[in-house]
Amino acid sequence: MNVILVATLNSGYKFSQTWPKKEPYLLSFPQTGYIKLADLSLTVAPIIAFITAYLQLFYIGMDNLNTTIAMSLLILSLPVHGYFLLGKQAEADLPSGLRSWYREIEQQLQSSDVEIKQRVNLNKSKAHKLTYMDLA
Known part of the structure; x- marks a missing residue:
């Protein structure tokens, strides 16, 4: 504990x-x-x-x-x-509305910056369970 x-x-x-x-x-x-x-x-x-x-x-x-x-x-x-x-x-898990918003932000970031791409790719392993920490 x-x-x-x-x-x-x-x-x-x-x-x-x-x-x-x-x-x-x-x-x-x-x-x-x-x-x-x-x-x-x-x-x-x-x-x-x-x-x-x-x-x-x-x-x-x-x-x-x-x-x-x-x-x-x-x-x-x-x-x-x-x-x-x-x-x-x-x-805590993201609600469904925030999950779709997270995906939109993820796609925009992937097209813009290489350093951010690496961070986003690290979080893709947890794609089945998106949390507020991933959104941050």
Whole structure:
């Protein structure tokens, strides 16, 4: 189970790095917003957890140390949860409408660039099961 969790987190992080973040995709796919939230939480969550712990310990004192640690760990777990969900989304099958759109994009890319042709040819071995990671 531990290996599956780490593999899913790694897949989610790779998915967030390969997914295009340009304007036309913001309206078409909800994954763009999820990726922005996961990336933002990765940078902001440690700061918020530290400030929360500091303020609680400063104003309430050491009496609520257990609550402070639990709240900080909860805040620190938000990016992990985001990348886990992105990893699950990256491994999900494409709907039929997106599969046909993927084929159109694949044909356009094959006629344009040699380096992209090699990437597309690598993905053809998985042609029976297209995922969101392939679309990215």
